[in-house]
Amino acid sequence: MPAEAERPGRVAIVGGGAIARFLAACIVPRGAAVTLLVRRREQCAALRAQGIVAATPSSRWRVAVDAARAGDMPPGPVFSALFVCVKSAQTAEAVAACLPLLRGDAPVISAQNGLNDQVIAGLAGANRAFGLVLSCPCESVGDTRVRCLTDAPSIACGAVADDNRGRLAAIGRLIGPPVALRGGIDLTAERWSKLALNCATGPLLALTGLTLGDLARIPAARGLVATIVAEVVATARATGVRPAPIAGLAAGDWIAGPTALADAAILRFAARNPGGRSSLAADYDRGRSSEIEDLLGVVVRRAASVGVATPVCGRLLRRFTGPAPPGAPTRIAPEDLLEQPGGVFIRGIPDGHEF
Numbered sequence: 001m002p003a004e005a006e007r008p009g010r011v012a013i014v015g016g017g018a019i020a021r022f023l024a025a026c027i028v029p030r031g032a033a034v035t036l037l038v039r040r041r042e043q044c045a046a047l048r049a050q051g052i053v054a055a056t057p058s059s060r061w062r063v064a065v066d067a068a069r070a071g072d073m074p075p076g077p078v079f080s081a082l083f084v085c086v087k088s089a090q091t092a093e094a095v096a097a098c099l100p101l102l103r104g105d106a107p108v109i110s111a112q113n114g115l116n117d118q119v120i121a122g123l124a125g126a127n128r129a130f131g132l133v134l135s136c137p138c139e140s141v142g143d144t145r146v147r148c149l150t151d152a153p154s155i156a157c158g159a160v161a162d163d164n165r166g167r168l169a170a171i172g173r174l175i176g177p178p179v180a181l182r183g184g185i186d187l188t189a190e191r192w193s194k195l196a197l198n199c200a201t202g203p204l205l206a207l208t209g210l211t212l213g214d215l216a217r218i219p220a221a222r223g224l225v226a227t228i229v230a231e232v233v234a235t236a237r238a239t240g241v242r243p244a245p246i247a248g249l250a251a252g253d254w255i256a257g258p259t260a261l262a263d264a265a266i267l268r269f270a271a272r273n274p275g276g277r278s279s280l281a282a283d284y285d286r287g288r289s290s291e292i293e294d295l296l297g298v299v300v301r302r303a304a305s306v307g308v309a310t311p312v313c314g315r316l317l318r319r320f321t322g323p324a325p326p327g328a329p330t331r332i333a334p335e336d337l338l339e340q341p342g343g344v345f346i347r348g349i350p351d352g353h354e355f
């Protein structure tokens with residue numbers, strides 16, 4: 001426990017889902033008082049009464065938290081940091097509601113997937129905007145519990161404004177075990193790297209119903225993953241971004257599409273979390289709105305604006321968001337992923353390309 005003088009103040013987390021709960025469970029033991037700003041009154045009551053129970057494969061712990069609806073709190077600068085843990089589409093609405101509750105220079109830290117840092121910088125100011133890139137697969141259970149699927153979750157932390165990197169150490173000190181923290185990253189480069197992985201795995205996991213380990217065992221699926229990563233990397237580069245290594249492989253090594261290197265990188269990545277399904281797949285399974293437009297949709301739109309072809313990302317996006325083509329299964333069965341000369345195709349889709 002830190003000494004009294006170093007003890008962090010009151011920390012707010014907006015969102016009440018898997019990532020909000022897991023972060024709270026890693027922040028409270030460091031000494032901060034955490035308030036979850038959620039949108040349902042019944043969840044407020046449950047969180048206050050029961051706290052949060054977090055689990056990894058080998059541990060389980062409970063933390064006490066406060067909870068409120070942002071709009072129900074009297075405006076006033078009570079929080080010294082805000083972590084943003086809503087889905088991308090709710091970013092602007094959620095952050096705007098919380099800003100009146102923050103102290104003047106309180107950092108606003110996105111723990112989201114996608115490219116939301118500029119949205120937050122636009123609302124809070126670039127000098128207060130920070131981002132976490134999470135390798136932290138989590139599932140929520142009920143309204144108060146969370147399960148992290150790995151014993152070795154890790155988080156990288158970066159600043160939107162380069163000259164603000166000095167504040168990262170204080171943000172990093174808020175988050176304790178079991179998370180391993182890496183600070184001082186190039187946030188944009190890491191966001192695109194994570195975006196590539198999210199686009200390459202989430203939609204396929206959703207459409208096939210498979211786990212990451214099962215998907216990676218299918219050579220044709222690995223071919224699709226490598227092609228999607230290559231399209232995202234090409235888009236990033238055309239917009240002036242050099243993505244950080246993706247699944248341990250330099251971004252440039254993905255450009256050629258499926259290669260032995262890419263194949264090995266996908267297998268290594270999947271081996272770290274073989275049972276993983278992604279939050280996009282979890283939303284698809286439950287019929288809830290997903291972040292597909294903020295992941296694949298962002299890539300396809302940005303690629304179009306800079307003249308980069310993303311045929312596979314485009315087809316996957318249409319397959320995900322539009323009605324399934326006539327005769328196409330709602331789920332794509334593993335045996336329907338066919339590797340043929342000229343690419344990977346889905347059986348049963350009319351022209352052999354659309355999926």
Ligand SMILES: NC(=O)c1ccc[n+]([C@@H]2O[C@H](COP(=O)([O-])OP(=O)(O)OC[C@H]3O[C@@H](n4cnc5c(N)ncnc54)[C@H](OP(=O)(O)O)[C@@H]3O)[C@@H](O)[C@H]2O)c1
Nearest residue numbers: 015016017018019038085086090094112113134137138279
């Ligand atoms: N889960 C993972 O493994 C994982 C890993 C890495 C990154 N991420 C990213 O982390 C972010 C959060 O994901 P998640 O899995 O935690 O999502 P989630 O479980 O769906 O949680 C989102 C939460 O936001 C709440 N919410 C929505 N609008 C709100 C508002 N205006 N004010 C307050 N709360 C609001 C929702 O409330 P209701 O319950 O009332 O709908 C829900 O509790 C996403 O960007 C995701 O891509 C997730």
